[in-house]
Amino acid sequence: MPSFVARCCGSLAVVGAAVGLLSGCFTDRQNEGQRLYAQRCASCHGDQGQGLRRLIPPLAGADYLKTHRTQLPCLIQHGQQGPMVVNGIEYNQVMPAQHDLTDAQITNLLNYVQTHWGNRLEPYTISEVTTLLVPCHGIDGK
Structure with a gap:
């Protein structure tokens, strides 16, 4: 179970970082x-x-x-x-x-x-x- 949580949380962290980077790309123009x-x-x-x-x-x-x-x-x-x-x-x-x-x-x-x-x-x-x-x-x- 802990490895599943780590994989999910790790995936969420990657997704969260990608969303953060994308929002940074659009913030100035928006x-x-x-x-x-x-x-x-x-x-x-x-x-x-x-x-x-x-x-x-x-x-x-x-x-x-x-x-x-x-x-x-x-x-x-x-x-x-x-x-x-x-x-x-x-x-x-x-x-x-x-x-x-x-x-x-x-x-x-x-x-x-x-x-x-x-x-x-x-x-x-x-x-x-x-x-x-x-x-x-x-x-x-x-």
Whole structure:
């Protein structure tokens, strides 16, 4: 009996180690959108996407995300200047460009915003983001 337990526990340890290694492989990518948001967006748009009064538009519950879906990848990559209306309120601040983000990073960032703070919008695919970046000359194919 003890040898059976040792074999089973040894097998479980191997399986557990393999699962641990696999989860480590995916952890960074899985939370990449959240991490990018915290690093690049939260200082202006807020930790909960609430925006900043009438200066910076909210992302939480923002109608702009739905009505400008096809423009959002270019907006992230090239920034925004000039007025925009979000939830009936006009905002006119500069949003900095994020030229160094890959198509995959833009996809992960957008998907984080699309699915948090009450937003229940359709997620993007990398293929869709790559296609949407073509008009703003921003594709990297990654």
